[in-house]
Amino acid sequence: MGYGEKLKGYYRARYWEAPGVLRTLVDAEGRTMRFSSKRAAAKAANDQEAVIRGAAKSSPPPEKPTAPSEEAVNGGDPPSAAPAESDVQPGMTFGEYVNRWYAELELAASTMQNYKRHVENHLLPAFGEKALSAITRSDVGAWEKKERASYEGTSVQTWHGTLHVIFEDAVEEGLLDANPAARRRGRGKRAGRSRRRGPEKVVTDALGILLVSERMALLSGRDDEFVGGLTKGYTGARWGELVGLEPAFCRPNSIRVEWQLYELDNGELHRCPPKDDSYRTIDSMGWLSALIAGQIARVDPRPCPCHGRRYVFRGYGEANDAARSPGVKLIDVARHAGVSIGTASNVLNRPEAVREEKRGKVEIAMAELGYVRGAAPGEPAAHWRRSGFATWLFQPAATGWYPKKAPQEARPVPLLGDPWPGVPARGRNASERAEACWVPIAPGLTPHGLRHTHKAIMEDMGTPPKLMDERLGHLDGSVQARYSHITSGMRRRLMEGLTEVWEASLDARRAMCPRSQVAALDELLRDRTP
Structure with missing residues (x-):
């Protein structure tokens, strides 16, 4: 016996094509038919089952179910507005659908960027060429297992969430009967869930x-x-x-x-x-x-x-x-010499205006720090x-420590030990001139x-x-x-x-x-x- 199933804003007709084979009523173009009431959807589903039983007695069942009449669709109720036309064709691939889906989004720039990254880097390589309606729960599970072998679990969860949103929108449009990325409650391992969590945030x-x-x-x-x-x-x-x-x-x-x-x-x-x-x-x-x-x-x-x-x-x-x-800044020289930036600048540009004692300190600081004019x-x-x-x-x-950056490996921040807590050494041979590290x-x-x-x-x-x-x-x-x-x-x-x-x-x-x-x-x- 057929029945009407409520979705967001409409009902769809569900009927039994054969024992254990449940189908959704579609029109001649393969799109899910939408009904304004549960009664109308159930009547259309029962009419379709009657057609299948009658066809089974006389001839093999047709390749596609016959669309019911307008009276059957509305079940005697006042005619409802025709459903919006969809530009999704039968057999459309996941890649074709997701491109249209993304183009219709109007979200924050950061969210759009994240969705684009998830789709292009992780979803299209796996599902792009597959027919949207042919993707199964097993396909999603195999993809997730493969991703977890190469990436952090929390990242895979994020990409799985994006896939779920895409399929959920396809279900709402009537392109899919169910969301293959939906997680069923009470299924799978309960032990070890905490291992999927990221490490606790470091604080100070x-x-x-x-x-x-x-x-x-x-x-x-x-x-x-x-x-x-x-x-x-x-x-x-x-x-x-x-x-x-x-x-x-x-x-x-x-x-x-x-x-x-x-x-x-x-x-x-x-x-x-x-x-x-x-x-x-x-x-x-x-x-x-x-x-x-x-x-x-x-x-x-x-x-x-x-x-x-x-x-x-x-x-x-x-x-x-x-x-x-590379290159030490003039402010580093001034601090190391214990003078103002103006004094250090005068040593370079007007040395005669600086007392010999301070000029000597600045020149020594330049030599010790490896200051090169114009390199900062x-x-x-x-x-x-x-x-x-x-x-x-x-x-x-x-x-x-400075991080690893080719061609250099990770390395301690080179410091000149005085004054405390140390002055970062820059320029040529900074590591060799270093006296300490943090x-x-x-x-x-x-x-x-x-x-x-x-x-x-x-x-x-x-x-x-x-x-x-x-x-x-x-x-x-x-x-x-x-x-x-x-x-x-x-x-x-x-x-x-x-x-x-x-x-x-x-x-x-x-x-x-x-x-x-x-x-x-x-x-x-x-x-x-x-």
Whole structure:
């Protein structure tokens, strides 16, 4: 006996072609027929079964089921609007369908990019030439097993999710009877599910945030990375939100998150709303607001050529790989010699205007550091780049090692031992001139790990979950969260707690050495002098 099966916005007719063989009623072109009511779909299915039984008595069954009459389709009900015509032809391949599917999407640029990468790199090579309707659950299982042999389980889960979305849309269009990528509940192994989870995110503490930020500034030769690292570690801002931070949204006691800059695979930085529309105001401690205000005053941001807007943090050099460019910068020479940048510049351009004692210090510093005039990177870029920042600034600061990059193997960051915590040696034979290297602070720590660190610090202080979610841009839809509210006292205690944590880390850093080659940190350390 046939029946009507409800789908999204319509019913389809399901009938038995033979014992154990269940079919869906289609029209002459092979498309699933849609009905406005369950009764109409069931009647059409029963009519089709009657046709099959009658044909079985007189002649072999037809190759395609005969479409019912208009009266049978509507079952006596008022005629419904004809279903929208589909441009999918019978026998269409997965590749043909997914190309049309992708062209019709209107999603965020980051989501479109991810879908395109998943489809082109992992789905089309496996299913592109297969007929859409011929792909089975076994085919999907075999593909997943093959992918897991070469890639991380969490990545394969992500690609499987994209495949599920594609098939689900095909089912909704009536092109498939069922989703072959759907996971059946209660099937498969339950043991070992935890092995599919990625490793736990590495976090650090307040002192780790400070030390990593200082090292990044030493590697870059400027204060931008010091202020940026502390801002990320003490606000929990996402990477794109930090890169897209504009001076207009930096207020005396808060940072307003209105935009982010998302970096696409082609290197383009897309200005878009924050993730999940997490617009919010992040409360800022007085000391952090002062550091950000000093950063803005120091760099005097200029409009970038890509968006025409001013941003708080500048990129490093003119290209993504500028952080590894050979050549010591003049600021490194000035710090090593204990003079101002202007004095170091005068030694090069107007040596007669510099006293012999200081000129000698600068010349010795140039020789020791291997300074070559004109070898340093040019003007700062308009924005940080994820790969350059994480690979050549953040990772060496957190681990003490530069990553492997052909033709060079992974290697320790070469340092000149004095003054503490060491001056990165650059230029020719930097490794041979090195006197020391950094010990790891938090191996495996990433820029996003500072966001996790910020939440860990707040949890350690007993911050209410509602306030933590607001600060991080998360949304908790539970009943408990609906009945929780943030008070001014909660905000005040959080600011006081984060300030206490910061001051304790600053005192711990001062106990290691009372001075720093990073100007912004050196001023803070001097202010902590009893």
